[in-house]
Each structure stands twice: as structure tokens, then as C-alpha cells.
Amino acid sequence: MSMGSESLVSRLKSCGLLQTKGLIGGKWVDAYDGKTIEVHNPANGQVIASVACMGDKEAKDAISAAYDAFAPWSKLTAADRSNRLRNWLDTGLVSSSSLQRRQSVFMPVGVVGVVTPWNFPLAMITRKVGPALACGCTVVIKPSEFTPLTALAAAELALQSGIPPGVLNVVTGDAPKIGNSLLESPQVRKITFTGSTAVGKKLMAGAAETVKKVSLELGGNAPCIVFDDADLEVALKGSLATKFRNSGQTCVCANRILVQEGIYEKFTSAFSNAVQDLKVGNGFSEGVVQGPLINEAAVQKVDSFVQDAISKGAKVLVGGKRHSLGFTFYEPTIIGDVKNEMLIARQEVFGPVAPVIRFKTEEEAIQIANDTNAGLAAYIFTNSMKRSWRVAEALEYGIVGVNEGLVSTEVAPFGGYKQSGLGREGSKYGLDEYLEIKYVCMGNMG
Numbered sequence: 001m002s003m004g005s006e007s008l009v010s011r012l013k014s015c016g017l018l019q020t021k022g023l024i025g026g027k028w029v030d031a032y033d034g035k036t037i038e039v040h041n042p043a044n045g046q047v048i049a050s051v052a053c054m055g056d057k058e059a060k061d062a063i064s065a066a067y068d069a070f071a072p073w074s075k076l077t078a079a080d081r082s083n084r085l086r087n088w089l090d091t092g093l094v095s096s097s098s099l100q101r102r103q104s105v106f107m108p109v110g111v112v113g114v115v116t117p118w119n120f121p122l123a124m125i126t127r128k129v130g131p132a133l134a135c136g137c138t139v140v141i142k143p144s145e146f147t148p149l150t151a152l153a154a155a156e157l158a159l160q161s162g163i164p165p166g167v168l169n170v171v172t173g174d175a176p177k178i179g180n181s182l183l184e185s186p187q188v189r190k191i192t193f194t195g196s197t198a199v200g201k202k203l204m205a206g207a208a209e210t211v212k213k214v215s216l217e218l219g220g221n222a223p224c225i226v227f228d229d230a231d232l233e234v235a236l237k238g239s240l241a242t243k244f245r246n247s248g249q250t251c252v253c254a255n256r257i258l259v260q261e262g263i264y265e266k267f268t269s270a271f272s273n274a275v276q277d278l279k280v281g282n283g284f285s286e287g288v289v290q291g292p293l294i295n296e297a298a299v300q301k302v303d304s305f306v307q308d309a310i311s312k313g314a315k316v317l318v319g320g321k322r323h324s325l326g327f328t329f330y331e332p333t334i335i336g337d338v339k340n341e342m343l344i345a346r347q348e349v350f351g352p353v354a355p356v357i358r359f360k361t362e363e364e365a366i367q368i369a370n371d372t373n374a375g376l377a378a379y380i381f382t383n384s385m386k387r388s389w390r391v392a393e394a395l396e397y398g399i400v401g402v403n404e405g406l407v408s409t410e411v412a413p414f415g416g417y418k419q420s421g422l423g424r425e426g427s428k429y430g431l432d433e434y435l436e437i438k439y440v441c442m443g444n445m446g
């Protein structure tokens, strides 16, 4: 060992900083099999120390320690966390030159590939293209093959309004071919996608090859929780709105209605009356509030979930089959006695079917609500302010409606936790997705 590293080692030893074990859950631990790896001085190759050579078991224990510590740490006040970080910083050395001036400059990301679904054929595009163009990016849009006409009409309006040629482009047609071209091109610096979780995962994996930025707005599995202390009218109105908007075909639609046992009978009976009255038909006809599903495959999927739930003990309270109008119409449906393990509660229904799950306690409702890989929107109905905050904070969702079933607005951040996506759309935060931050450091400014 050289004199330099010897003195460093002895200095570290004297202040207790020469640690050679791993740190898991606040304890210094050896590798479980006792193995070690050597740390060398790159100047002369000599061994400075041997540290624990850990593997998957230790990594899993560290993950579970971090998972357990997350709730208490995140519940400390910001000031408390700040003090501890400050203390940590104060144990080290901070260097900063008074001769430098530092500036963060926001730059447009570049060319953005925009891939969108059919269920809101204009809004899903404008949510992306508005902030992208505002930041100085240019876009190539791939709209859904089921609803390309809206995208093309919007593009014509963009041309008429003076958006220069090439700034906004629309490519309709073969999704995988267009998608692969967007992914493979190094000129495309970002992919922003709204659609199913399965396709989102493919695009995310494909974007890795050229390390593109990725924003994903994916599928949901929204719980709508009605507590005993809810205002029944408010809960009914909100549940109807969140479940049956766009005939159940929105990513933020309630996918599971969780009802506390004390209000279960009253709620399901009033909910059934209201759902029976929903008028189904062609959206151009007067009074119609429930239209068709997008295609035959969607109807088959919805019906298969309903049949699966019935076969496992759930009870049809209203509807439960294809509508007599035929084709792509499905009866607005309520199914009671659903269990969270059933297919209908685990997958995105994307149709006019409300599965109702009974629960006893607030803790149970939170557990059921969070027991999913999705985390887009959730809804709670309660008259207790304390419960509102408690439950809203405990729900692992990007959007929480409290006594409100309609939460979407361009002025608030929209996006999901877990496998419901990455990033946010809308509000000032939606702009961040289309900006690179450049740090400019100017030296010798004395």
C-alpha cells in the first residue's frame, strides 16, 4: 500500500468511516455467504480494503428495508427531512467557486413522436401537441386507426392557422411499422404515448435502443370508494359520472366501486335505479347518454368479464348482457358481490359495467384499492375531512377525486403511478415533458 492510501485509510478508520460491510435497514452486514471483493488503489494496484460481495438475497432485503422505511420517512415534515439532510451535508465539505455564474436554460427536446388512442381522438392529441409546440418541439402524430379523421381535421386547422409546414405531421395507418420508424430514428428524441399498458411497455422497451425520453399515459383500474359517511346523492352522482362517462371507455373511469357495508344496500339500490334509466343509442339521437363501444372485440371482452364474474358468484343487479340494439351496444350494467380477485376487478373493463365490491373498514378499502398494478385515478366519497386527506394520501394513484367523479381538466396535472404511466400532462408540469434543462456554467467571472 502506498503512503498516500495508508494515511487515507488510517484517517477514515480513526473517524469510523472505513466501513466494509453493506448497510441494510440501518445495520452494517457482511455478505450472507461471507464473500468479499477487494478495492484497489488505481494508482498502484494495491489493495485498500475488502468489502462485502453481496447478491440477490441482500438486494431483496435492502429493498424491503427501503419499502418499510418509505412510509415513516415520507410522513416526516419537509423541515424535518431538510434538517437531517443539512446535518448530513455538514459532516462533509462543500466546494463552490465565487468566480462562477450558473444558469439553467430550458431547451426544446426536439422531434417528438406522438402516438394516441381512439377514445378522445382530439384531446389525447392536443394534450401532447399543445405543450410540445409551445416549447419549440416539432411533432409526428400517429393517431388511432379507429379515429384518424379527427386528427386529420385538427392538422388541417393547424395549417390554416399558420403553423409552418413540417412542424406538425400526421402519419395514419400501420401502427407497428410507423411505431418502429419513430422508435428507430435517432432524430426522434421523445415518444409520448397514450393507450394500453401493453403497447406502452413495447414502446418504452423500443425507446431504450436510442435512449429517447418517454412519457406514457396508460390504462387504469380506478377504485371508487363510497364510505358509510358519504352524502348518498353526491356519491351516486359522482359514481355515475366516473363509471358511465363515454360509456365506460375512459382511462379514469371507475373500474371497481367499493361500498362500505353500512351503506351498501341503500347505495346499490339507488345506483341500480339510476343506471336503469340511462338511455342507450346512437349518440346523434336526442336524450341518448350511452353510446356504442368502439368495436365488436370490445363488446366481447366486456361480456367475457361479466360472464366470468357471474360464474364466480357475483350477482347481476342491472343489465349484464348485450343490448337489444345489437352490434356494439352493451347494457349499462351493475354487478354486486364482486371480489377483488375476479378478472373484472383486475383488468380494465373499458365498458358500461360497474362491479361493486363490499368492504368493512377504511383500512380494508385502502388495501383493496391499492391491490393492483395500475395507479391512474381513484375516487372517494365521504363527509369527513380527516378521512378525505388520510385516504387520498394513502391511495397509490396520480389523481384522486374527493366527492367528485369528473376530475379531468387541462389546468391540473394528469398522470399515473405504477404501471399507469410516466410523466404528467396538463398544467405547467405538462410543459416539463418537452424540455431539456441545459446547465451553463460561466467561469472566471471575477
Ligand SMILES: NC(=O)c1ccc[n+]([C@@H]2O[C@H](COP(=O)([O-])OP(=O)(O)OC[C@H]3O[C@@H](n4cnc5c(N)ncnc54)[C@H](O)[C@@H]3O)[C@@H](O)[C@H]2O)c1
Binding pocket: 115, 116, 117, 118, 119, 120, 124, 142, 143, 144, 145, 175, 176, 177, 178, 179, 180, 194, 195, 196, 197, 199, 200, 202, 216, 217, 218, 219, 220, 250, 251, 252, 348, 350, 376, 416, 420, 421
Ligand atoms: N392514461 C391516459 O391518459 C389514457 C387516456 C386515454 C386512453 N388510455 C388507455 O388507452 C387504452 C385504449 O386505447 P386504445 O385501444 O387505442 O389503445 P392501444 O394501445 O391499442 O392503441 C393506442 C395507439 O397505439 C397504437 N399502436 C398499437 N400498437 C402499436 C405498436 N406496436 N407500435 C406503435 N403504435 C402502436 C395504436 O394504433 C393507437 O394509435 C385503454 O387502456 C385506456 O386506458 C389512457
Ligand SMILES: O=CCCC(=O)O
Binding pocket: 119, 120, 123, 249, 250, 251, 252, 408, 409
Ligand atoms: O381516457 C382518458 C380520459 C381522459 C380524460 O379524462 O380527459
